[in-house]
Amino acid sequence: MAAASIHPTAVVDPGARLGADVRIGAFTLIGAEVEIGDGTIVGPHCSIHGPTRIGQGNHIHGHAAIGGEPQDKKFAGERVELVIGDRNTIREFVTINRGTGDGGGVTRIGDDNWFLAYTHVAHDCNVGSHCVFSNNATLAGHVTVGDHVILSGFTGIHQFCRIGAHAFIGMGAFVNGDVPPFVMVAQDGYGRPRGINAEGLKRRGFDGARTSAIKRAYRAVYVSGDSLADARARLAEMAHDSDDVRAFLDFIDAGERPLLR
Numbered sequence: 001m002a003a004a005s006i007h008p009t010a011v012v013d014p015g016a017r018l019g020a021d022v023r024i025g026a027f028t029l030i031g032a033e034v035e036i037g038d039g040t041i042v043g044p045h046c047s048i049h050g051p052t053r054i055g056q057g058n059h060i061h062g063h064a065a066i067g068g069e070p071q072d073k074k075f076a077g078e079r080v081e082l083v084i085g086d087r088n089t090i091r092e093f094v095t096i097n098r099g100t101g102d103g104g105g106v107t108r109i110g111d112d113n114w115f116l117a118y119t120h121v122a123h124d125c126n127v128g129s130h131c132v133f134s135n136n137a138t139l140a141g142h143v144t145v146g147d148h149v150i151l152s153g154f155t156g157i158h159q160f161c162r163i164g165a166h167a168f169i170g171m172g173a174f175v176n177g178d179v180p181p182f183v184m185v186a187q188d189g190y191g192r193p194r195g196i197n198a199e200g201l202k203r204r205g206f207d208g209a210r211t212s213a214i215k216r217a218y219r220a221v222y223v224s225g226d227s228l229a230d231a232r233a234r235l236a237e238m239a240h241d242s243d244d245v246r247a248f249l250d251f252i253d254a255g256e257r258p259l260l261r
Contacts, residue, residue, distance in 0.1 A: 007044075016050070025062065034067065037086070051079065052098070055086035055111070064094045070123030072100050072141065085111035085129070096121040103142055110147070119151075128165065137169075146181060148204060155191075164251045166204070168197040177260030180221070180251050182214045182244070185260065193222050193260060206244075213242040221252075222261060228252075 004018040007026040012018070015032040022036050025044035033050030036042070040054055043062040048054070052067035060066065067082045069075060078101035090096075094115045099106045103124035110129035115121070119133040122140050128147035137151035140158055145151075146165030156174045157163065164181030173191030182201065186194040196218050201211055220226065220234040232252065239246040252259060 019056065031067070049098075051081040052084070053081070054084045055088075057087040058084065058090065059088075060090045061092050061094075063092050064090050064096075066090070066094075066096050068095065068097050070097045070100045070103075070141070072103075072123055074102065075100050075123075078105075080105045080123075082107045082109075084109040087111055088113045088115070090115045091119075092117045094119050097123045099124045100141070122159075134171075148200070150197075150200065158257075160257055162251070162255065162257070165247070166197055166200060168200055170194070175260060177258045178251070178255045179260050180248050182248065183218065191260070193218075210242070210244055213238065214244050214248070217242075217245045217248045221259075228259065228261075 002021050004022040006012055006024045009026045010024045010028045012030040013032040016030045016034040018036050019038035021039045023041045025042055027044055028042055028046040031049040034048050035053045037054060037056035039056050040058040042060045045063045046060055047065050049067040080099040080101060082096060082098045083106060088109060097107060100123045107124055108126045110127060112129050113131045115133045116135045118136045120138045124142045125139050127145045130147050131145060131149045133151045134153040136153055137155045142160045143157050144162045146163060148166045149163050151169045152171040154172045155169045158176040161175055162178045164179055166182045167179045168184040169175060170186040173185050173187040175185060175191045179185055182196045183193050184195050184197045185191040196214050198211060217235055217238060221231045235245055235249040239249050
């Protein structure tokens with residue numbers, strides 16, 4: 001494999017480690033303690049600060065700011081890091097910050113995600129794999145996002161919230177509570193659940209039986225009018241016959257913030 005290709009105007013700290021076939025664009029800054037895996041492309045006018053580890057086959061487009069210090073007044077310069085997986089697409093003006101000392105110390109991004117222009121991932125977030133963050137979608141600190149989640153344009157997620165796998169957050173929705181797996185949220189002041197992400201599940205190969213079980217779980221929590229305690233009891237019964245309902249229930253039981261209802 002070929003050695004890294006660095007534009008003459010780029011600045012790469014001697015302490016940075018670049019894999020094979022890495023390409024660094026014009027006027028880009030690569031700081032100390034940055035590791036970039038094989039085949040990753042970094043466009044022009046980017047900044048990547050360490051400690052940051054970036055995997056293989058990523059494409060970071062122009063003007064992205066990766067691994068910057070957390071936007072947290074309590075941050076006092078302690079050693080914190082950012083870890084990004086493989087094959088992510090990070091578009092123009094995306095910002096992804098490192099963690100904080102009292103928040104776990106690490107911001108983590110999985111594999112095969114799309115971060116479109118102007119999206120922001122704050123300190124101590126944990127983003128899974130195969131997610132799409134549309135333009136201007138924003139995570140506050142300490143947010144956890146499961147796999148296969150779609151955040152539409154101009155969405156905002158409150159700190160410490162969790163977004164379960166396969167959830168869909170509609171355009172302009174502001175989320176201030178946990179969103180269970182498979183659920184679709186639409187704008188209504190603060191976002192409110194509006195059914196399950198049926199189209200997304202169909203595209204990912206969920207058959208009719210799995211989707212029907214998820215719909216029944218959703219109705220138990222959001223349509224029945226039952227208390228959350230009663231809804232949990234109904235989910236526990238349904239979970240005997242459905243791993244997806246079990247995942248739905250486990251997500252609710254693990255929450256520290258209120259469930260978005």
